[in-house]
Amino acid sequence: MTAMMRPVSLSFAGLAAAGLALAAPAPVQAQGRGGAGRPGQSYANPSAVIAAELALAKDGRERGQWAALADAAAPEAVLLTGGVGAPGLVWAQQWFRGRSQILPGGTREPYEVWSSCDGSLVVSRGAWRHEGRTGSFAAIWQHQGDGKYRWLIEQDLASRAGPAEPPEMIVARVADCPERARAALGKDGKPAKPEKSKPVKAKDLPPLDPKGRAGRAADGSLSWEMTVQPAGEWRLLARWKHQGGEETILDEKVAG
Template sequence: MKKVLLALGLVALSAGAFAQERPRERGPRNSYANPSAVIAAEIAFAQLAQDKGQWTAFAATAAPDAVMFVPQMVWAQQWLKGRANPARPVKWQPHIVWSSCDGSLMVSHGAWQSDKGTGYFTTIWQRQKDGKYKWVLDHGDELKEPLIAPEMLSGQTADCPDRGKRPAGSPAKAKEVKAKDLPPLDPAGRSGKSLDGTLWWEVTVDPSGARNLSVSWKKDGSDQPALIESVDAPVKE
């Protein structure tokens, strides 16, 4: 059974037309989080797919160590290299973004549409050494009914560590990763965490191809789930 669960109390998605208005952002002051940056990156990513081609856009916006599912988990840049673009690219729209306090890791969630149907996506974005965002995980599945769009985009920020536990100065930078340094990909799963430890994710993959993605964060003084997704094993034809 396909399943997408948003943590109760963290977001309310009400029916209405998709609106590219300034997103609502709720987060503590004195943080480096900027959910608008990833909302903008996601919208630009979707437009690039329409302008230059679907796989061209995926390759241009993926980090060297990004993973995706085709349906097995693969290193994205290796799978995308030299791949021809489909005649009609998928269209998609972000609905909500979760951010770590330091902004080093963000998660976007929304809807996609194609000639073959409709579904949802979740993209995990990591701030790179140059300050820009690249995606490190692309996840999603099809749905029988379109995902209902919210009235307005939403940006949510994790609780920040106590002042005494936060480093002074500019936010920490991610370590540079090069494709040639990638280890063999573990087919059973992968995980990641923001530099400040306030947002983290894990994906596990069954030998059948079924997979589960969980995103958790520090919120309201405790560790809480922000998003849980389950995808069935692909049907063998």
């Protein structure tokens, strides 16, 4: 890893030296689904992202952080990198290519997840610990055509210290389902299954704007945006539909 391409977005790295591993997970506490009508009319499965987070941590312990993150990344995943006068976003798969450093163990565990109604996007937040140091992370996960979740953004939260003690429960929340989702219900009262999308191959990725990247759930119930300023300041923002309005679930900024 060179000085000109220093990753600052990898929660696995912690303070640039923490390779993170699997901690004993807390039980999951599911909180109410949003308003599409009767329970069960959402395809959200936040527990699947919690499982993906824990698998990522375990893989990082066993094979090293770069290999684990690369395997768990979506083809369109991006990383925030820093360097002398050149902060910006890069395609994760291209950055990981050829990097196989194995870092010592630590712990990483998700504490909260927020899912879109349709389950196409999920935000996770948690903490890492390594050699007495703690920190927090956030990630954006996307449901893939093969049924798996893969991360789109993996970001250290420099403004948040890790909690002194892990919470007793992992909290999982689901966004309100939009009106058009209700209208699309079939005669049996169940929504149509989401169409499978053809995954984009890393070699087919278009040029990436290093100063910004954004996305939203297929049903519009959750969105995210990552912006980077020339001086190195970055902001990760995620919003969702909840209790009849739009709320911010993540708004993290770091000055350059």
